[in-house]
Amino acid sequence: MTDTSQQLTGQQALGQQGVGEPVPQRRAPIGDTPQRRAMLKRLKRRPSVKGSLIALFLIVVIGLTLPFFAPQNPYDLTSFSVMDNRLAPGSESFEGTRFLLGTDQQGRDMLSAIFYGLRVSLLVGLVSTGLALVIGVCVGLVAAVMGGRIEAMLMRLVDFILGFPTILVALVMLAMIGRGVDKVILAIVVVQWANYARIMRSAALSERRREYVEAAFNLGYGKPRVMFRHIMPNSLNAVLVVATVQIASAITLEATLSFLGVGVPVTQPSLGLLVASGFDYLMSGDYWISLYPGIALLVLIFSLNLVGDRLRTALDPKRS
Amino acid sequence: MKRLHLMAGTALVASLSAGVATAESLTIGLASEPTAVDPHYHDVAPNNALTRHIFSALGALDANQNVVPALAKSWTNEDDKTWVFNLRDDVTFSDGSKFDADDVIFTFCRQVNNESAVGATGKEVANMAAVEAVDPYTLKITTKEVEPLLPELLAQIMVLSEGITEHGDISFDLENQCGVTGAWPSVEDFNNGSAAIGTGPFVLKDFTKGSKISLARNENYFGTKPEWDEVTFVPVPSAGPRLAGLLSGDYDMIENPAARDIVQIEKNDGLEYTSASSNRVIFLQMDVGRDETPFVETEDGSNPLQDVRVRKAISMAIDRQAIVDRIMDGFAEPAYQFIPDGMFGAIENPAELEYNPEKAKELLAEAGYPDGFKLTFHATNDRYINDSQVAQAIAQFLTRVGIQTDLDAMTRSIFFSRRSGREFSFSMGGWGSSEGGAASFLRQYVTTGNPDLGIGGSNYGGWSDPAFDKVIIEAIQTIDEAKRTELLQQAEQMAVDEMGFIPIHFESSIWAFRKGLNYEGRKDQYTLADEITSDAAN
Numbered sequence: 001m002t003d004t005s006q007q008l009t010g011q012q013a014l015g016q017q018g019v020g021e022p023v024p025q026r027r028a029p030i031g032d033t034p035q036r037r038a039m040l041k042r043l044k045r046r047p048s049v050k051g052s053l054i055a056l057f058l059i060v061v062i063g064l065t066l067p068f069f070a071p072q073n074p075y076d077l078t079s080f081s082v083m084d085n086r087l088a089p090g091s092e093s094f095e096g097t098r099f100l101l102g103t104d105q106q107g108r109d110m111l112s113a114i115f116y117g118l119r120v121s122l123l124v125g126l127v128s129t130g131l132a133l134v135i136g137v138c139v140g141l142v143a144a145v146m147g148g149r150i151e152a153m154l155m156r157l158v159d160f161i162l163g164f165p166t167i168l169v170a171l172v173m174l175a176m177i178g179r180g181v182d183k184v185i186l187a188i189v190v191v192q193w194a195n196y197a198r199i200m201r202s203a204a205l206s207e208r209r210r211e212y213v214e215a216a217f218n219l220g221y222g223k224p225r226v227m228f229r230h231i232m233p234n235s236l237n238a239v240l241v242v243a244t245v246q247i248a249s250a251i252t253l254e255a256t257l258s259f260l261g262v263g264v265p266v267t268q269p270s271l272g273l274l275v276a277s278g279f280d281y282l283m284s285g286d287y288w289i290s291l292y293p294g295i296a297l298l299v300l301i302f303s304l305n306l307v308g309d310r311l312r313t314a315l316d317p318k319r320s
Numbered sequence: 321m322k323r324l325h326l327m328a329g330t331a332l333v334a335s336l337s338a339g340v341a342t343a344e345s346l347t348i349g350l351a352s353e354p355t356a357v358d359p360h361y362h363d364v365a366p367n368n369a370l371t372r373h374i375f376s377a378l379g380a381l382d383a384n385q386n387v388v389p390a391l392a393k394s395w396t397n398e399d400d401k402t403w404v405f406n407l408r409d410d411v412t413f414s415d416g417s418k419f420d421a422d423d424v425i426f427t428f429c430r431q432v433n434n435e436s437a438v439g440a441t442g443k444e445v446a447n448m449a450a451v452e453a454v455d456p457y458t459l460k461i462t463t464k465e466v467e468p469l470l471p472e473l474l475a476q477i478m479v480l481s482e483g484i485t486e487h488g489d490i491s492f493d494l495e496n497q498c499g500v501t502g503a504w505p506s507v508e509d510f511n512n513g514s515a516a517i518g519t520g521p522f523v524l525k526d527f528t529k530g531s532k533i534s535l536a537r538n539e540n541y542f543g544t545k546p547e548w549d550e551v552t553f554v555p556v557p558s559a560g561p562r563l564a565g566l567l568s569g570d571y572d573m574i575e576n577p578a579a580r581d582i583v584q585i586e587k588n589d590g591l592e593y594t595s596a597s598s599n600r601v602i603f604l605q606m607d608v609g610r611d612e613t614p615f616v617e618t619e620d621g622s623n624p625l626q627d628v629r630v631r632k633a634i635s636m637a638i639d640r641q642a643i644v645d646r647i648m649d650g651f652a653e654p655a656y657q658f659i660p661d662g663m664f665g666a667i668e669n670p671a672e673l674e675y676n677p678e679k680a681k682e683l684l685a686e687a688g689y690p691d692g693f694k695l696t697f698h699a700t701n702d703r704y705i706n707d708s709q710v711a712q713a714i715a716q717f718l719t720r721v722g723i724q725t726d727l728d729a730m731t732r733s734i735f736f737s738r739r740s741g742r743e744f745s746f747s748m749g750g751w752g753s754s755e756g757g758a759a760s761f762l763r764q765y766v767t768t769g770n771p772d773l774g775i776g777g778s779n780y781g782g783w784s785d786p787a788f789d790k791v792i793i794e795a796i797q798t799i800d801e802a803k804r805t806e807l808l809q810q811a812e813q814m815a816v817d818e819m820g821f822i823p824i825h826f827e828s829s830i831w832a833f834r835k836g837l838n839y840e841g842r843k844d845q846y847t848l849a850d851e852i853t854s855d856a857a858n
Contacts, residue, residue: 077719082646105647106712179728261701266708267715267727277709283560284580 042314049310052303059300063119070112071097075268080107086281089288102288104277108269110288114296117271120181120264121300125251128188132250133243135189136196137236141227143197144204155201161194167256174262184263188250195246196239203235210234241315244308248301255297271297345550346849349562349574353555355438357527358510359478360431362438365752368476369846370553373535374414375478375518376543378405378424379471383842383851385599385663385757387471390543391419391479391519392459400466400799401449405474407457411542413481414523421453422490426482429490429498436507443774444473451492466797468804469759480505484515521546521850530555535849546850566591566832573833575847579649579705585832593832595651596841600752601658601761602704604714604822606631607745609782615745617694624693625745631819633683637721638714639675644825647709651830655823657812660843664757665795665808670816673823680721692722698738699748701729705827711748714824739780747780750827752844758808762792766815783820 062069073079084093084107092098093107101110139158143151161169170187177183207213208231216226255272257263264270269277271293278289352366359371372380378392392405411419428451431442450462463470482490486502493499509515516524521543522535533553537546554571556562559578565571567588577585577593585591606625607613613623624630640654653660656670684692695718699711708729715725730738739747753760768784769776773793788811795807815821829845838853 077716077725080716082642082713082716085646105709106716107646175731175734179730261729261731265727266701266712266729280559280578281580283563283578284583286580 046310048306052306055299055303059118062115063122066115066119070115072109072112074108074113074116082107086286101292104289110292113269113274114293117274118296120270121251124185124254125247128185128250129243129247132189132192133196135193137200139197140200141204141232144201144208145223145227158194158197166191170257171262179265181264184254188253199242200239203238204231207231207235237315241312244311248304251301344548346548347552347571349556349565349571350553351575356507356511357516357524358507360434360437360441361507365845371478373522374516374520374524376520377475377478379475381475383840385843387475395471401463403461403470405459409457411519412540413517413519414538415517417483419519420456421459423479423482424459425451425490425492427480430480433504468799481517547853548849551849576830577832579651590835592835593830594839594841595828595830597653597660597826597828598845599660599843600750600827601655602750602824605747605749605781607781613745615696624689627687629683629687633680635673635819635822636676636680638717640825643710643713647706647713651828652825655825657816658761658823659753659758660826665805666758667809667812677721694724695746696726696728697746698744699729700732700735703732704750742780758812759796762811763796767792785818788814
């Protein structure tokens with residue numbers, strides 16, 4: 001009996017962690033609206049979403065408390081040995097360390113490598129999406145409010161960037177600036193901010209014609225204040241929904257770039273790079289180097305997409 | 321049980337050999353596609369291997385890279401700069417015309433009139449003061465500088481037929497087009513077959529880029545005729561599909577299956593493989609020429625790589641045998657010098673470069689770096705066999721003795737252009753010594769750069785040892801073979817002692833094929849169909 005109740009509260013806690021759901025007993029936080037509350041209710045009802053939220057929560061926890069969970073630091077070249085390379089899952093090393101998911105061709109413990117890889121993926125996803133969001137929102141707002149030549153210039157720039165295939169631009173950039181997590185983030189920001197700018201502009205344009213905006217202008221407020229205090233909060237919903245899905249696509253992009261050999265340094269493998277290096281060994285039967293990082297990547301992206309998708313449905317004004 | 325096994329085995333061999341006897345054609349999966357049939361188009365291994373099927377040269381390099389007679393029966397030195405080549409008088413081209421000295425002179429002229437080529441051709445011809453046909457089958461060549469390697473160099477210049485373009489009397493008169501009146505043949509003329517007229521063991525039937533190359537036996541070949549009526553080369557760059565094609569029987573032989581997939585071939589009763597150590601050495605090149613180097617971090621800003629103790633420590637930190645066993649799956653040999661044993665000028669039984677991390681740490685401390693230093697190591701990730709894995713293992717070994725190593729592995733085009741811009745402090749390269757044995761690597765990499773003599777062109781680390789330079793320059797200008805061997809061995813030993821470059825391993829090439837075929841393998845990594853034999857024919 002006690003167990004079940006604990007489990008329930010645990011799951012509630014997970015739900016709160018995941019989307020910041022307000023606790024019912026407390027006063028509703030600022031910005032809380034009946035629509036938003038209904039949306040969260042709809043979100044919570046889906047078991048698949050619940051599962052995704054739990055998975056995401058676990059990944060975040062693992063990411064934050066890494067050294068505690070991971071048996072080895074896969075980025076420290078002295079902590080493993082090439083003499084232990086390509087051991088099958090469950091084997092033991094000379095010194096008796098057990099490798100639950102086997103080792104890669106450098107003798108790295110796969111489990112640790114996957115944990116660290118998940119952290120890199122999350123970091124890249126969140127930071128690059130965050131930065132792209134900030135840039136995109138600002139550009140979109142400025143374009144919508146300023147209009148005229150500035151708008152034309154900014155939006156042509158957006159069209160220009162969106163006109164190129166994402167991977168191509170990122171590949172070329174990384175080929176020029178070199179490898180590294182920071183550089184991958186930069187490349188992803190460059191290819192993704194334009195999406196947000198376009199959505200933000202269209203949302204802000206429709207808000208701009210509303211009476212409250214006109215009222216604000218008539219009160220004598222300057223453009224920046226109207227932009228950020230009045231228009232932005234009211235047109236942010238659409239952009240935020242896109243952002244949740246874009247986190248997943250940023251992670252996929254990082255994995256793709258690393259798989260193609262231009263992403264993170266080879267001595268600090270991310271999930272994509274682990275899959276790539278194991279890819280060569282599939283014919284030889286050393287499946288674990290590719291398979292397990294692949295599964296980890298799949299779970300992460302699937303969960304993010306599911307949550308993002310449900311969020312979109314829940315926020316759809318036609319349904320509320 | 322054992323007998324049953326044996327019987328089954330015999331039956332299998334019998335049925336396979338029966339198959340060979342009926343179909344005398346061979347299909348080979350190539351790891352890397354030749355870009356042209358023109359033998360003077362681009363000096364890279366896949367092209368060279370293909371053109372050696374269709375053309376021959378004055379000499380030929382055997383599987384161990386020793387020069388043997390081919391179109392020339394013999395050659396002698398009249399003096400240091402004058403060579404006389406006695407040509408065979410029984411050779412005809414695939415179009416039926418007779419081969420003589422004029423074809424060789426025409427070939428030399430085409431080397432310098434070769435606009436479609438990639439990179440410069442004709443550096444050997446540039447060193448020729450005069451070439452004269454004493455009679456149709458005697459050729460006299462006078463060089464400007466002493467060039468003891470002339471027979472080796474000429475073994476790489478495939479001889480064309482003068483009949484492929486219009487001409488008057490052929491003579492070595494470079495200013496007047498050597499007597500050629502028509503247009504010089506271009507790479508397209510060779511690729512479409514019209515100029516692909518040679519004296520090699522095969523004739524070209526079809527060259528379709530990206531798809532296949534078909535050859536048929538040259539019935540008039542002057543050497544040992546190949547066993548195969550027809551040979552088809554299919555380029556399959558990815559190792560996986562190449563192996564799959566062999567397993568499914570589409571190919572009779574494939575080049576370089578991935579070493580890690582050898583277990584698949586061993587498990588299969590119908591397949592065999594052969595491996596040969598190649599002449600390609602994988603080595604570390606260090607920036608020793610500059611007092612401050614961009615990718616090394618030390619407390620006092622000095623360049624530790626200039627200290628021979630540090631270089632020795634680096635060598636001692638690396639477990640070459642572990643790299644060979646664990647990364648190369650045994651298909652490589654630890655390198656203790658820059659060319660494999662048995663090649664011209666190699667040190668016989670060189671002293672093993674020991675793996676001793678404890679001593680490496682001591683040496684570092686002695687050199688004033690008890691806590692090591694920081695290093696960024698640059699390598700390719702798509703040029704040599706398992707290159708980025710080898711580089712990672714080296715980074716692992718160096719970090720363990722205190723040299724904190726970051727690895728930056730990049731694609732070859734970026735790596736090579738940055739390396740020639742001397743951007744790196746510490747990088748990994750590879751070099752296959754084709755002609756001249758030890759001289760090839762030493763004169764190209766280890767000698768102080770000297771464009772006038774055409775040496776030291778790849779000395780990107782600024783290595784300079786005057787004592788060494790003296791020996792190597794004397795060696796490459798010495799005609800007497802015994803003396804040159806001695807000088808080259810001395811130079812090789814000096815290079816190894818000073819550790820300006822650190823040898824890691826020699827790559828091995830692998831050929832996998834169906835049972836019943838035999839291929840010895842070659843040091844230059846070429847796949848030559850005329851050297852493939854079948855059990856059925858023997």
